[in-house]
Amino acid sequence: MTSEPIILAGLTGLPAFLVNVATFAVVYMILALGLNLQWGYTGLFNISVAAFWGIGAYTAAIVTKPPSAPTALGLNLPYLWVDVAGVPLPLAPAVLAGALAAGAVGLLIAIPTLRLRDDYLAIATLGLAEVIRLVLTNEEWLTMGARGLSVSNPLLALDYSNLLLLGVALVLLGVTYWLLEVGVESPWGRVLKAVREDETVAESVGKDTFTYKTQSFVLGSAVMGAAGTITALQLNFLVPSQFGPRWAFYIYIAVIVGGSGTNRGAVLGGLLLAVLLELPRFLRDFVPFESVVTNLRLLVIGVLVIVIMTYRPWGILGDPQAMQRDE
Amino acid sequence: MASLLQLFANGVIFGSIVLLASVGLSLLYGIGNFANFAHGELLTIGAYTAFVAKVTLGLPFVAAIGVSIVATALVGLVLDRLLFVRHRNSSPIVLLIVTIGVALVLRSAIRIVWSNQLRSLGLPLRRGIQFVDATIPIAGYDLLLRLRVTQDGLTIVAVAALFALGTHLFLTRTTMGVAMRATADNRSLAKVTGIDTERVLRATWGLSGALAGVGGVFLGMQTGVIMPRMGFNILLVAFSAVILGGIGSPYGAMVGAYVIGIAQEMSIAIPGVSASYRAAVSFLILVLVLLVKPDGIAGGRWG
Numbered sequence: 001m002t003s004e005p006i007i008l009a010g011l012t013g014l015p016a017f018l019v020n021v022a023t024f025a026v027v028y029m030i031l032a033l034g035l036n037l038q039w040g041y042t043g044l045f046n047i048s049v050a051a052f053w054g055i056g057a058y059t060a061a062i063v064t065k066p067p068s069a070p071t072a073l074g075l076n077l078p079y080l081w082v083d084v085a086g087v088p089l090p091l092a093p094a095v096l097a098g099a100l101a102a103g104a105v106g107l108l109i110a111i112p113t114l115r116l117r118d119d120y121l122a123i124a125t126l127g128l129a130e131v132i133r134l135v136l137t138n139e140e141w142l143t144m145g146a147r148g149l150s151v152s153n154p155l156l157a158l159d160y161s162n163l164l165l166l167g168v169a170l171v172l173l174g175v176t177y178w179l180l181e182v183g184v185e186s187p188w189g190r191v192l193k194a195v196r197e198d199e200t201v202a203e204s205v206g207k208d209t210f211t212y213k214t215q216s217f218v219l220g221s222a223v224m225g226a227a228g229t230i231t232a233l234q235l236n237f238l239v240p241s242q243f244g245p246r247w248a249f250y251i252y253i254a255v256i257v258g259g260s261g262t263n264r265g266a267v268l269g270g271l272l273l274a275v276l277l278e279l280p281r282f283l284r285d286f287v288p289f290e291s292v293v294t295n296l297r298l299l300v301i302g303v304l305v306i307v308i309m310t311y312r313p314w315g316i317l318g319d320p321q322a323m324q325r326d327e
Numbered sequence: 328m329a330s331l332l333q334l335f336a337n338g339v340i341f342g343s344i345v346l347l348a349s350v351g352l353s354l355l356y357g358i359g360n361f362a363n364f365a366h367g368e369l370l371t372i373g374a375y376t377a378f379v380a381k382v383t384l385g386l387p388f389v390a391a392i393g394v395s396i397v398a399t400a401l402v403g404l405v406l407d408r409l410l411f412v413r414h415r416n417s418s419p420i421v422l423l424i425v426t427i428g429v430a431l432v433l434r435s436a437i438r439i440v441w442s443n444q445l446r447s448l449g450l451p452l453r454r455g456i457q458f459v460d461a462t463i464p465i466a467g468y469d470l471l472l473r474l475r476v477t478q479d480g481l482t483i484v485a486v487a488a489l490f491a492l493g494t495h496l497f498l499t500r501t502t503m504g505v506a507m508r509a510t511a512d513n514r515s516l517a518k519v520t521g522i523d524t525e526r527v528l529r530a531t532w533g534l535s536g537a538l539a540g541v542g543g544v545f546l547g548m549q550t551g552v553i554m555p556r557m558g559f560n561i562l563l564v565a566f567s568a569v570i571l572g573g574i575g576s577p578y579g580a581m582v583g584a585y586v587i588g589i590a591q592e593m594s595i596a597i598p599g600v601s602a603s604y605r606a607a608v609s610f611l612i613l614v615l616v617l618l619v620k621p622d623g624i625a626g627g628r629w630g
Contacts, residue, residue, distance in 0.1 A: 045420060112618045118420050119362040119574075120617060123566045127610030130563055138603050245559075249427055256424065295435040302431030309425045310413055 019162045021278040023234050026169040027227050029270030032254040033176050034223030036266035040255055040318075041184055042216040043196035045118045047248045048109070048125040051132035052221045054243030055105055056098030056228020058136065058143055061151040061238055063097050095172060095229045102225020105132075106218040114213045129245050136240035148239040151232045169230045173267075176223055180263050183219075192216055196261075246298075250277065253305055259318025268317055276301065330473040332459065334593045340480045342588025343487035344549060347542030348561055349568040349580040350494055351535030357511040357575025358531045361422035365406075366565065367558030368433035369536050373399045373543025374448075374553045375441055382449050391448075395540040402433075403536025407529055415528075430559070437555045446553040448544075453478055483545045490541060491581050494534075498577070503530055511575055564591070567609040571616050587612060 031053060038044040105128075113124040136143050143149055183189050194202040195209045202209050232238060250273055258269025276297070314320040352366045376398040380391035406429060414422050455475035462469045498504035503526075509517040510527045518524050539558075546561060547553040568587045572579025587609050594600065594608045 043420075045423065112614050116617060116621055119423060120570065120621070122362060122423060123563070123570065124610075124614060124617065127563050127567070127607075127613055131607045131610055134604055134607055138601055246431075249431060252424065252427070292439060295438045298435035299432055299439070302428045302435065305428030305431070306410065306425055309417075309421055309428065310410070313417075313421050 023166045025274030026173050028273045029267045030227035031251045032266035032270040034220040035251050036255050038220035040261040042192045045122040046125045048129035049251045050243040050247035051129040052102040052224035053228045055102045056225030057232040059098040059101040060094045060229035060232040061149050095226050098229035099222040099226040103218045103222035106221030110214045110217040151236045256315050259315035262317050265317035330471045332474045338589030338592035342585035343484045344545045345588045346487050346584035348565040349584050350577045351538035353569045353577045353580035355535045361419040364426040365429040367562035368430050369399050369539035370543035371558035373540035374547035377544040395544050396537045399540030400533045400537040403532035407532040564609045567613040
């Protein structure tokens with residue numbers, strides 16, 4: 001997400017930039033919440049965050065893609081997102097479609113890999129991310145490949161303001177946060193933490209840990225897919241390279257720095273990530289060597305990960321127990 | 328229709344590069360007990376240091392390979408000394424995340440120093456040696472048998488085999504090699520029997536780096552391009568070879584490397600599958616192995 005022009009209608013100039021950054025921040029927070037369910041609460045090391053995010057974004061773009069007229073799925077249907085009293089609500093069908101698609105792929109990857117050790121899952125999900133990126137790049141009939149896919153954004157047709165999209169993103173963040181808090185505070189969430197801390201013990205008290213891990217993985221992936229639908233609306237144009245593997249590392253950093261194993265930590269981490277990633281855009285105007293700035297940013301992020309994992313592996317608001325798993 | 332024989336030979340050459348990339352990964356996995364996600368960047372550093380030696384300084388190519396080996400071994404040793412020594416008791420997952428951080432740092436440092444521009448080792452282009460060129464009619468079909476291998480390809484296969492043999496001799500004939508195998512089996516037990524496991528881990532980082540250095544040079548030589556992402560691009564293939572062979576078994580990794588390399592190149596011949604999905608083949612094999620035989624070919628043992 002480096003140099004797309006800000007094409008949101010409504011605001012212009014600095015306010016538009018800030019609203020845009022805020023929307024990115026909310027998307028990062030939602031992604032971090034999804035990953036925190038998998039990694040922070042359940043200890044599942046998933047490296048394909050960008051893949052699920054991308055699946056959500058592309059799903060949102062595809063279900064609203066009009067062959068010529070404003071129809072969904074090429075059928076003679078109205079927009080999935082209908083205009084209610086001048087406001088394009090509900091957006092829910094597209095968000096649900098993105099979440100379902102990502103969740104379904106999550107289930108496919110969970111079944112063969114979740115019985116195995118952490119590092120297997122890490123490597124397998126890295127592979128999945130690569131395959132998804134290949135599919136997005138090569139299946140031109142579906143995704144337009146590297147040329148990029150325009151999103152037929154109903155919000156644009158309704159002359160929306162970029163503040164409205166931020167509002168929609170915030171609602172999604174609120175709903176996700178609330179659902180996840182309820183979930184992890186319930187007996188279900190306690191089993192997840194037990195799996196994270198000692199799977200054998202959880203197993204020995206009669207919990208089918210594989211089922212719990214699968215539920216956590218699929219739900220977390222679905223949350224990432226939902227975040228993707230907001231991204232589709234924000235960028236209005238998708239190319240596969242936007243969903244490269246580096247994003248998994250960025251979102252990990254958000255979760256780890258904010259604090260693994262707490263939803264508050266994930267939200268804080270998402271905010272910090274947005275500051276870290278988007279603020280250097282200001283610097284571009286002042287520093288002549290843009291590529292150096294971009295690369296220095298990555299270098300700083302890498303050093304941050306190393307320092308945090310070495311001295312405070314549970315992050316700012318984290319649960320120290322989240323990182324104390326022994327093999 | 329491409330000659331299957333040619334694809335097989337290409338697979339052996341690619342497998343030789345994967346071998347060099349995966350044996351070091353496997354050693355560190357077995358002895359240090361963690362997945363090193365920065366291993367790809369060690370390959371990239373190997374390629375760039377060879378570039379500096381060969382192109383910038385004008386050294387002969389053999390000397391450039393030597394420079395790469397020394398440089399990447401040093402990077403491995405420095406990483407261990409500065410960072411990983413603090414993580415001897417960390418869980419594998421903490422270590423894994425640290426290596427991701429190291430990968431980001433190394434890759435952005437490479438980009439800052441050498442930029443994103445594609446470079447090449449500037450080796451002369453040579454016509455491949457024609458070994459076979461025939462068509463055999465079988466059951467009404469003409470089976471195309473064509474095999475042309477460049478001198479570079481032959482060098483890669485031969486040198487990789489030498490390094491594989493060297494690693495084997497090192498692990499079986501030297502005190503350090505035996506100590507490495509003991510540490511991989513059981514670190515606490517090795518410590519109790521008087522093995523200096525600190526030295527063993529240091530040596531493993533050095534050896535792992537050195538092998539990655541040669542692998543990186545060959546990768547740059549084979550593809551003709553050197554770029555900051557080259558090592559990361561091959562990391563998944565190397566991991567697939569390691570898992571296929573059985574995590575922590577360097578001999579398994581050697582076999583796994585050829586299986587993955589040959590499968591990936593020969594997948595081009597499968598009708599209806601775009602060649603751009605070649606990179607997905609190793610992932611597919613990886614998942615299949617995890618499903619059928621999670622312990623890999625060697626079952627996690629040392630050959």
